[in-house]
Amino acid sequence: MVERGLDGFFEVFLRKKSAFFDKKALQSSYIPETIPHREEQIKQIANILAPSLKGDKTSNILLYGKTGTGKTLTIKYTTKKLMEVAERENIPLKILYINCKLKRSTDTEYRLIAQLARELGKAIPPTGLPTEEVYRAFFKALGRQKQNHIIILDEIDQLVSKAGDNALYNLTRINEDTESQISLVGISNDIMFVDNLDPRVRSSLSEEEIVFPPYNAVQIQAILRQRAEQAFNKDVLGNGVVEKCAAYAARDHGDARRALELLRVAGEIAGRKSADKITTEFVDEAEQKIDRDRIIDAVVTQPKQYHLVLYSIISLRPGRKGNIFTGEVYELYKSLCGKTGTSVLTQRRISDIISEFDMIGIVNAKVISKGRYGRTREISLEIPEEILPRVKAILEDTIRV
DNA sequence: CCTCCACCGGAAAGCCGGGTCA
């Protein structure tokens, strides 16, 4: 019975024509053959990196620009082309791409250097060794091969804010005592991040700076059209869909990644509903879905203590004219801990947890002064009403143990 | 204009679990 029904399901699934032709083209890892509106940046990067083909050291570069302005894509595209030539001509050149934001993999000094060493073929344990030791292994791996290395550090601002600039300092000085050359390419969302860098690191790192301005709506449309052509079958894209995605993405700042995600999710929704066309309504749905998924996901992945704090905030919310303050949250949190038999954290820590909620956007917490009655954070929920019950259920689930 | 509340938020240190190495 059941099996037969399932067979039917798969059959229908198989027959159903998919709105997608090549979903890859809408994913952020996809590197298209041309990159619209980044010709200038590509040319600059190419100029700077070209000497590496002749075995010369190239200047270090910093790439700036907000999220979704094509920094990562552009550098990957350019270095890919560079690498193709190097391989064809048998030129020793190595390109290491590191995303410093990847949690638990490259967000500390130890892990960054360990990862670099690994890319050069050295096995480094994930922990246990003194950092010194890891550096030695990395240097050795470098020196052994007489060749140029281009090290791309994506989200370099994250690295600096979490791990400091020690690693960068050491990396920028390597060229002094090793056979092989290394050039650094830093990618950052934050233009100001160089300010808290050691001056020596700063000057060395930013020998060249390239800025990626936000795309405007028209440019994003061009990008979407290019990708959509690859991704979708003919005629499934309804009128105004591209425009709408572009408009949404351009609203705050020209984030092409967001636009592509909108388009992809809209397509997925259309596909799931077996619609034969992607219409602008699906774009609206996609926007909501992305938003909600983000929040749900953010909540689910939090540990128990965080759930207790969030639950306290939610419980304090109903029927409040004003907002919620840290002190009240802490009081409720404490009693909740008592009821559930959880160890109680200090208010200092809870304060930090609330800040973290603020940062990921499920709560809004502003420091205000109540004058005579002290200074505190004014907290309000940022979770849409529609998914609040679901969030609450998730929280209750983990709390009652 | 001064006070003083109820926290904020930086710095440093401790604890713990995961690991290496000889």
Next chain:
DNA sequence: TGACCCGGCTTTCCGGTGGAGG
């Protein structure tokens, strides 16, 4: 096995501080 190392989480300590109310 014991000495050491790293990193995440937490506590401890403590110097601020915006502004209502005196």
